[in-house]
Amino acid sequence: LRERPYTVHIGTQLLDKVGEIGCGALSQPAKRAFLIADTGVPASARNLVADSLTEQGLATSRANVTPSEGVKTVATWQRLLTELAQSRHERSDPIIALGGGIVGDLAGFAAAAYRRGVPAIQCPTTLLAMVDASVGGKTGVNLDLAGEGLQKNMVGAFWQPAAVIADISVLSSLPARELRAGFAECLKHALIGQAVGDPGLLEWTRTNLAKSLTLNPQVLVELVGRNVKAKAGIVCQDEREEATDAEGGRALLNLGHTYAHAMETLEGLSLLGSPCSLLHGEAVGLGLIAAAACSEALGLAPAGLASDVKSMVAEAGLPTAVQGLPTNDALLGRMSHDKKARGGSPRLVLPTGDGDARVVADPPTSAVVAGWSSIRA
Ligand code: GLY
Secondary structure (H helix, E strand, O other): OOOOOOEEEEEOOOHHHHHHHHHHHOOOOOOEEEEEEEOOOOHHHHHHHHHHHHHOOOEEEEEEEOOOOOOOOHHHHHHHHHHHHHOOOOOOOOEEEEEOHHHHHHHHHHHHHHHHOOOEEEEEOOHHHHHHHOOOOEEEEEEEEOOOEEEEEEEEEEOOOOEEEEEHHHHHHOOHHHHHHHHHHHHHHHHOOOOOOOOOHHHHHHHOHHHHHOOOHHHHHHHHHHHHHHHHHHHHHOOOOOOOOOOOHHHHHHOOHHHHHHHHOOOOOEEOOEEOOOOHHHHHHHHHHHHHHHHHHOOOOOOOHHHHHHHHHHHOOOOOOEEOOOOHHHHHHHHHOOOOOEOOEOEEEEEOOOOOEEEEEOOOHHHHHHHHHHHEO
16 A cells, blocks of 8 residues: 555464564554554464564553454453553554454554554454454444344545564464364455456366365465555455456445355254354355355356356355345345445346456345355255
8 A cells, every 4th residue: 555555464473473573563663662452363363463573662451352343343342442541542542453353453543543543463363363353444234223133334434554474383373163263264365366466366266275275374374465455455455345347446345245145044953954143254154155146146157157166165164154144125234224225225246157257236135145045044
């Protein structure tokens, strides 16, 4: 980004350098740091980061967040703002977000708002946060609409970090389910490889999936690097998602997300007969299948794309169907509340099967329902 450039550091053994890298990325010297840590990150890793900040002479305060969509709220954001103020955090002092996408979004939004903006250093610790959420400056929280449930990311701000530090060593402590969930965003980028300037990404991702799942460090560094580069290319062209539907722009990165957002905060869902709530990445994997089926129904993609996408999602060990979805009417209602909706009608990003996607405003109901039918167990 021309006015707000920043470096995304990707490698191993970086957590004990967060203080040094973070201080090097600040435009003004800092006295304090505020570490917002995901309780899913091992305490040893959290301490490494805190110690690295202290070693740089920063008085470091800490807050922990146990992540869930229900915790990613205005109330938690307010708690963090209050604790920042109580710690005497000042304008040039950085907030360090150490964790998955939920913690990154919350901490980033606290950084965007506190004293009208303090530096954020994003240290993603999940694959999903490394390849997507930590880069590009989207921050925010969900909004609880009484009776209608949580509306995903309805309140937030664009706030680019001062640096992103992705230490792939930390992925070895990530539960396998969370690791697989991260692949959904990689598949999303791969499906629009042409649009993101990496046409070979789909084939490379499929070829290297098994090695990635066994945490081969070289493959993981390349996986994260290629995905970050893909996303950065789009964000640089359309940072605030202002491109027209015909241009596509950053909105293309929402592929699969309108379906995903409509289901991921629902209660009463089951996977393979076991009641459970969906992880964001699991919902995105399902959303990619549904978007492909919708695109086929509209004649925008060749027949067979949804089945191909389903195979890729299955290869990543992600669910390809879900039980307990509500009626189509209820789901359509939720989609029209999505923050990307215009005039009460959903706007869908639909893959075209040739490495690209199209933004379709107000798609016919029958095609949208074909998407839902493709993932109902
Ligand atoms: N995760 C989609 C975006 O950052 O635009």
